[in-house]
Amino acid sequence: MRVSTLEHTIAIARDKKSHYKVYDPNNSNINQKFQNKQEMVRWLSKKAFNFSLVSSGSDKLDMNISVISHQPSPMDRNFPDKNDLLGKYITPEQKKLDAKLGGGLHFAMKFDDAEAARYILLRDSEMDLTLLDDQEIGRIALCAIARDTANALGELIDLVKDEKMNVLEAAFWSALSSGSARCIDKFLKNAHISEV
Known part of the structure; x- marks a missing residue:
């Protein structure tokens, strides 16, 4: 899955244990892994895109989410539904x-x-x-x-x-x-x- 803002793009993949793994091409030292999508979204908003949920920061996080799949895959990778993410966030x-x-x-x-x-x-x-x-x-x-x-x-x-x-x-x-x-x-x- 590719997640983009106007200024930055990262890639997110699911491993065999269904954990979310983040690849940031701007910073190869970043090796983040998340158990669930709530933790991942929290990290994206506070760290990856420098988005602040506090009143002194920005009140918007505009993201474009693209799911990219290579078939056939040796493992089952279930990404969150894009419409569910849009509806929730x-x-x-x-x-x-x-x-x-x-x-x-x-x-x-x-x-x-x-x-x-x-x-x-x-x-x-x-x-x-x-x-x-x-x-x-x-x-x-x-x-x-x-x-x-x-x-x-x-x-x-x-x-x-x-x-x-x-x-x-x-x-x-x-x-x-x-x-x-x-x-x-x-x-x-x-x-x-x-x-x-």
């Missing part, structure tokens, strides 16, 4: 799109994490796309377009209802003007946008 504030503060949705759109984007957009009543104003939906789309992250943008396009689809027309024109080829292709797969 992403706070309501982290689900909002805020370029200055980061946040789970900003991170998902920026790094083309379609799975996390869909989870956040679907599983939060505050993120109900029918309740978001046009400007917010446009900002979410533009965040993806700026980085040509078509997979995450595709999740937004799929979830926007017909009555809000006109909001994405401006984002489509932005993708055209910026030359975001992957995003343009994703937009054109939508029947409403392809008629624009």
